[in-house]
Amino acid sequence: MIEVRMAKTAKMIMDTVLEVKPGEKLCIITDTERPPTITKALATAGEMAGAETVIITMSPTGMSGVEPPAVVAAAMEAAAVIINQTSHSMTHTNAQRAATAKGARVCNIRGVNEDMMIRGGVTADYQEVKRISEVLAEIINKGEWVHITTPEGTDLKFSVKGRRGYVLAGYATHPGEFSGLPDGEAACAPLEGTANGVLVNPYLLEDLDVRQDPLRIEIANGLVTKVEGGREAKELNEILEKAGVPGRNIAEFAFGTNPACRITGMSREDKKKLGTAHVAIGDSKSLGGTVESLMHMDIMFLRPTIEVDGKTIVKDGALVLGV
């Protein structure tokens, strides 16, 4: 009966996030590791909104950014509205890019569990999230050099000159727009080749979960050059081995902008929390970058200090800018 408790969020996704209209073709994509209760809540809300709803279940792809099977990609391309309720993000895949190029609107709730459908980030005032995101995106739009430091020793500098700041505030009401829920990011693709520095003991790595062993990632001229540490370092090195040079690309920088998000150990929610920041390695095309890779991995910091062209925007995980 937990579906009932998800009704409010499911309805919010249809009515507010996606503005689903009667007769629209809605594809809910899920996989065999996700709770069917969430799928049911979404499908019910989709039918209530009058959408012609199709549920597609696949095997988990294993990692964010990995292309879904051709069968799923074909269904996505024929849909007007897509909800990704799988285990992994498809934001940085050709399948999703082809669908949005044809005008599909996408809501990404990958990795969301039953609790996250009821509490936390999804309950935010998304108008407020949008306002905060727009202010920070504008700072990216106007800024050039971004400098991230953390108490753990991270110290990374890169340029965002000429790169657009994307507002990810949960809305995907226009053709080709995509949203992740819970949402709240001001994000961009740093200029390729400009990032230099080191990431030390980040809080979490996408697909590798909350970090436990020491980890040090060295970055030179926009690429990861060295990864040292324990379990996470070993796994990351294996992934980078497979992904090749494009996987080493510093692909994303983002501010979290959602005040309602909690720290849950689930990247989906944590990385949207206001005051946090993340960078990603791998594919950057969906954020206006030029690198295509089979992977896109977020690396997240809980208490960053972020300066843009010398001005402090976030200090130890708290927004200093009055928004």
Next chain:
Amino acid sequence: MKITNMAFAANMVVNQILEIQKGETVLIITDTDRPRIITEALAYSAVSAGGDVTVAIMRPQLVGGAEPTSPIAAAMAASQVIINQATYSIVHTDATRTALANGARCANLRNFTEEMMVNGGVTADYYQVKRVSDNLASMLTAADKIRLTTPEGTDLTVYTKGRAAIAQTGFATKPGEFSGLPDGESTLAPLEGRSEGVVVNPYIADLIGLMTEPFRMEISKGRIVKVEGGKQADALVKHLANNDANGYNAAGQFALGTNPACRIMPNTREVSKKLGTAHIAIGDNVSLGGTSNSSFHIDFVFLKPSVYLDDVCILKDGEYLVDLGG
């Protein structure tokens, strides 16, 4: 009903009917009116076979032959193997024709109930069904004259010289092949204009359903000349009068069921495939190699037939007198 009970049928569909290979893209289509446990059993077997399995759930269609919604059609066009577990048949749709033209193999389990996944025709050994069907088809092809009698009074003789029989055995192992389940029959189209006799009280007929009233249909020179009985007979008379003249073609088809696992139940699909039964059809027989093109094809099924091939009895009151090589 337990999912483990469906494992045999699911494995049969996956491994025998479709021969799903490791790495093939498999699409299982179902709708919100179908039992989810069947979908799970099929998906489980397909994944076990190494298939790259996707399940698509849609709204139930309103009628057989309606096009599925475009995301489903697109997914079908990108699939190597399609299992239709929806409420209605998607055989006669552009979506299926496109998928088959792209080389997909398709099994149709439309409107299957949990019970049908556990008992009956789908639990057959389809290799055995194929052996029996091939053997009976050879016998039918070799015969020039076939006589059908039943305890209820049916006595019909058809002439088949030069007409080859087809074994319909439910396999879809080659690109573009289509299988409807449950299957199993050996069948041919008798020569038009030659059949003589009478059909009395068949068990069931398409359009009419289970025969609950007296029914008598006279056939002369390959045409229906008289239908009498009750309301069921009247319904057929009306249907014949309202359609094309080729609808009077009888018998348009002669067929023997070859599936030992099929049961006697008021479902033409299942009972007409049961080993020991026979059926004839009126109307269209073009897809069987005949020349009668009509807008309909109506089967009449007999439960305990006797069949004589060139006057030699091979089937007596529903029991075979010859070795079927099964």
